[in-house]
Amino acid sequence: MEGKHFEETAVAVLQDIILHRRDVRGNRFLSKPLEEEVVDKLLTAALNAPSVGFSQPWEFVLIRDEAVKQRIKASFNEENEKAVPVFSEEKQPDYIRLKLEGIMEAPLNIAVFYKPSDKPVLGQTSMEEAGLYSVVCAVQNMWLMARALNIGIGWVSILDAEKVKHILNAPMENKLVAYLCVGYTNGFYTQPELEILQWEKRKMKQAVVFKEGY
Amino acid sequence: MEGKHFEETAVAVLQDIILHRRDVRGNRFLSKPLEEEVVDKLLTAALNAPSVGFSQPWEFVLIRDEAVKQRIKASFNEENEKAVPVFSEEKQPDYIRLKLEGIMEAPLNIAVFYKPSDKPVLGQTSMEEAGLYSVVCAVQNMWLMARALNIGIGWVSILDAEKVKHILNAPMENKLVAYLCVGYTNGFYTQPELEILQWEKRKMKQAVVFKEGY
Numbered sequence: 001m002e003g004k005h006f007e008e009t010a011v012a013v014l015q016d017i018i019l020h021r022r023d024v025r026g027n028r029f030l031s032k033p034l035e036e037e038v039v040d041k042l043l044t045a046a047l048n049a050p051s052v053g054f055s056q057p058w059e060f061v062l063i064r065d066e067a068v069k070q071r072i073k074a075s076f077n078e079e080n081e082k083a084v085p086v087f088s089e090e091k092q093p094d095y096i097r098l099k100l101e102g103i104m105e106a107p108l109n110i111a112v113f114y115k116p117s118d119k120p121v122l123g124q125t126s127m128e129e130a131g132l133y134s135v136v137c138a139v140q141n142m143w144l145m146a147r148a149l150n151i152g153i154g155w156v157s158i159l160d161a162e163k164v165k166h167i168l169n170a171p172m173e174n175k176l177v178a179y180l181c182v183g184y185t186n187g188f189y190t191q192p193e194l195e196i197l198q199w200e201k202r203k204m205k206q207a208v209v210f211k212e213g214y
Numbered sequence: 215m216e217g218k219h220f221e222e223t224a225v226a227v228l229q230d231i232i233l234h235r236r237d238v239r240g241n242r243f244l245s246k247p248l249e250e251e252v253v254d255k256l257l258t259a260a261l262n263a264p265s266v267g268f269s270q271p272w273e274f275v276l277i278r279d280e281a282v283k284q285r286i287k288a289s290f291n292e293e294n295e296k297a298v299p300v301f302s303e304e305k306q307p308d309y310i311r312l313k314l315e316g317i318m319e320a321p322l323n324i325a326v327f328y329k330p331s332d333k334p335v336l337g338q339t340s341m342e343e344a345g346l347y348s349v350v351c352a353v354q355n356m357w358l359m360a361r362a363l364n365i366g367i368g369w370v371s372i373l374d375a376e377k378v379k380h381i382l383n384a385p386m387e388n389k390l391v392a393y394l395c396v397g398y399t400n401g402f403y404t405q406p407e408l409e410i411l412q413w414e415k416r417k418m419k420q421a422v423v424f425k426e427g428y
Binding site: 002006009020023044047050052056059064079086115130136140148150158167168169188189190205 | 312427
């Protein structure tokens with residue numbers, strides 16, 4: 001057979017990484033800087049994600065500057081305040097108590113953008129959004145690689161994407177897909193934090209898997 | 215430290231899986247059926263993906279029925295014909311020659327849907343698309359797990375999403391995110407097929423990584 005053959009141990013290792021990956025927030029990050037080779041491993045994982053038509057439509061902005069982070073954090077604060085009244089009165093006190101980002105605490109932030117191609121892309125002619133999805137695959141590769149390296153990543157989506165683009169001077173045509181907080185941690189929760197706090201229940205396989213159709 | 219600590223071997227295994235993962239098309243799939251426990255491993259990987267606000271907004275339709283696959287394939291054929299004139303005259307003969315799906319050849323197809331929540335979702339109040347992105351993370355988890363199991367996955371995006379929804383009788387509010395062809399293969403290319411065929415060039419890290427802003 002052409003191409004590498006993986007042994008069963010690879011399945012077990014990958015399953016472990018997947019099951020132990022967590023969304024890491026500011027109350028968990030250590031200030032210890034990330035080594036260049038570690039950042040390189042994350043980016044290599046990202047750059048080897050699948051992409052529609054091999055278009056590789058991703059761009060990454062590495063942010064360590066406190067002043068830049070402060071401006072991003074201000075957008076988070078604004079959006080997070082707007083979010084509170086969206087939730088039921090019962091849930092609001094819990095929402096307010098949650099630490100939902102680690103922008104200042106994480107030594108590295110990575111803004112991940114979708115850069116549309118200036119020519120037609122194979123596979124993207126019927127579903128334009130496939131380009132965005134390629135960028136998300138790159139994020140998930142980084143997230144898993146980080147976990148294998150015992151590094152935490154938190155994905156912050158409570159942001160005004162246009163403000164973030166402005167702060168980072170991003171080209172108009174780019175779209176912000178993800179804003180990641182990256183750093184060593186003082187540990188990883190053994191379950192998703194929102195599951196521990198009973199904010200949401202875990203869905204059972206039978207509830208979300210269908211056969212031949214709905 | 216709370217939570218599992220991974221050794222360096224885990225990093226090497228994950229990197230190998232990431233680097234050897236391929237988009238697999240019909241000329242590679244074997245008809246050998248997938249064992250139930252193998253399908254279960256793929257779904258477990260998907261269900262343990264990150265999701266915004268632990269919303270787990272994914273649904274999976276497993277398709278093995280030839281008649282259902284034929285109807286999906288008809289949508290592919292239609293969209294693929296529409297795609298040809300989009301490309302330059304120079305590229306069109308190459309486009310036509312490419313085998314871009316394995317709907318009939320793969321013993322299992324999986325249609326992956328985003329199911330919007332009927333209540334507000336934590337983290338999705340500013341970037342609605344975060345829900346779709348959670349589903350893509352589930353797809354990427356499955357794709358990597360498949361590769362570790364020496365199983366191929368091909369993502370077909372040359373489809374009319376509304377027609378696929380109709381064929382599978384999907385609820386109106388659901389959105390088709392991915393249509394996957396899944397099966398054992400006669401091997402994996404050592405590089406992306408579109409790179410080998412020089413359809414697209416690989417992007418260098420320096421070209422897509424920026425510091426502190428653009």
